[in-house]
Amino acid sequence: MNNRPQLEDLRLFCELVRQRSFSAVARELGVSKALISKRIALLEQNLQTRLVHRSTRSLRTTEQGDIVHQWAQRILDNVDQMTEAISSHRAEPAGLLRLCCSSGFGRNCLAPALSALAKRYAALEIQLELLDRPVDLVGEGFQLDVRIGTVQEANLISRRIAGNARVLCAAPAYLERHGTPSSLQALAAHDCIVIRERDQDFGRWSLRGPQGLETVRVGGPLSANNGEVVRRWAADGHGIILRSIWDVGPSIASGELVRVLPDYAQEADVYAVYPSRLSHSAKLRVCVEFLEAWFKASAPQQG
Numbered sequence: 467m468n469n470r471p472q473l474e475d476l477r478l479f480c481e482l483v484r485q486r487s488f489s490a491v492a493r494e495l496g497v498s499k500a501l502i503s504k505r506i507a508l509l510e511q512n513l514q515t516r517l518v519h520r521s522t523r524s525l526r527t528t529e530q531g532d533i534v535h536q537w538a539q540r541i542l543d544n545v546d547q548m549t550e551a552i553s554s555h556r557a558e559p560a561g562l563l564r565l566c567c568s569s570g571f572g573r574n575c576l577a578p579a580l581s582a583l584a585k586r587y588a589a590l591e592i593q594l595e596l597l598d599r600p601v602d603l604v605g606e607g608f609q610l611d612v613r614i615g616t617v618q619e620a621n622l623i624s625r626r627i628a629g630n631a632r633v634l635c636a637a638p639a640y641l642e643r644h645g646t647p648s649s650l651q652a653l654a655a656h657d658c659i660v661i662r663e664r665d666q667d668f669g670r671w672s673l674r675g676p677q678g679l680e681t682v683r684v685g686g687p688l689s690a691n692n693g694e695v696v697r698r699w700a701a702d703g704h705g706i707i708l709r710s711i712w713d714v715g716p717s718i719a720s721g722e723l724v725r726v727l728p729d730y731a732q733e734a735d736v737y738a739v740y741p742s743r744l745s746h747s748a749k750l751r752v753c754v755e756f757l758e759a760w761f762k763a764s765a766p767q768q769g
Contacts, residue, residue: 469515473545475509476538479517482506483535485606486525489613546747559749560589569596570693571736575712576612577761585631590749598691604741609750611739612708612757625754628736628761632708634673634726635718639703641726647706650680650730651765657705658684662691671708675730697723710734736761 478491482502483493492499510517517531527535534762545560567576573596580592595608603611603622607724617624640657647653650673662668668689672681686705688694699720700707707714717723738758 471509471512473542475505476534477542478502478505479509480538480542480607482518482525483527483531484605488525504755515605522691558587558589559752560587561749562591562593563610563753564593564595564608565612565753566595566597566601566606566608567612567616568693568715569598571614571710572596572612573694575761576757576763579757582760583756585613586756587749587752590753603739605639609740609747610753613737613739614712615734615737617737617739619739622741624737624738624739625744625758626735626764627738627758628712630710630712630734630736632673632710632732632734633728634708634716634730635700635705635714635723636706636726637701637703637722638724640700640705641724643703644733648656650675650682653682653684653706657686657688658704659686659696659699659707660684660689661693661696661707662689665679671732673708673727673730673732675727680730708732712736 481491481494482488485494488499488502488506492502495502508518513530513534515530515534517534518527519526519528564570572594577594581596584590584592601608601611603619611629613624614630634653644656647656650671651714653671658671660669669683669685670681671684674680684706688699688704690699693709695706697709697713697717699705700709706726712737714723718725738754740750740754742750744754
């Protein structure tokens with residue numbers, strides 16, 4: 467009798483550790499919770515050890531489960547690299563590519579690019595998650611993070627794939643009622659709609675202008691954790707926002723929004739961030755190079 471663990475069961479166990487929920491894994495894979503539980507039980511039987519502690523409210527790995535998880539990740543990474551080494555000699559990249567991005571940029575800019583990528587490479591399986599929070603790329607099992615702003619993690623590799631800046635803007639109606647600020651520090655007396663996203667300091671805006679880098683504390687009656695909501699509120703005349711030109715460029719071009727203090731901007735280039743070198747993964751290399759070309763061709767004008 468073969469008591470060795472199956473690769474798919476190891477992959478399933480790693481997904482369970484990431485999701486911390488049998489139900490969540492079942493929903494993502496489109497199978498029953500009972501099937502997931504059965505496969506994990508079979509894995510425990512084959513390894514002759516308990517891997518997880520189950521309760522009605524939580525799931526956590528045992529000490530042996532932590533060891534199995536570490537080894538399973540290594541084994542699966544080696545299998546994936548072997549597959550990549552073979553696929554790198556094929557005409558088309560193939561396999562699963564898990565990537566993440568913030569919701570606004572992901573929905574409006576990255577999703578159309580990935581749609582075009584999927585049409586070009588039919589053998590790729592693309593899985594995108596939109597997350598407006600810091601992401602542990604390795605721990606959460608992502609191969610690529612498309613990120614706006616600086617990359618702080620020393621253990622990750624980053625590649626600039628598009629130029630970008632955050633700019634100040636507001637609706638004409640707001641500026642008619644409250645006036646146009648003449649300096650960055652004057653923003654402190656205005657209604658500013660603040661947002662909490664991945665790399666933004668909540669209520670503290672740092673922009674580069676004629677005098678170099680300046681910082682101002684801002685606030686107002688409205689705030690949100692979603693860029694599209696903030697842009698909509700600004701268009702409705704509620705205040706001044708600091709948003710990516712990729713987001714507000716069309717609104718500025720149409721006159722719905724007007725740039726405020728146009729000599730000031732916040733650097734916020736678009737980066738592809740990944741845990742291993744592109745030469746190790748044909749599908750990752752193809753994706754990053756495709757996105758770089760796509761964004762270069764579709765870059766908005768910074769009006």
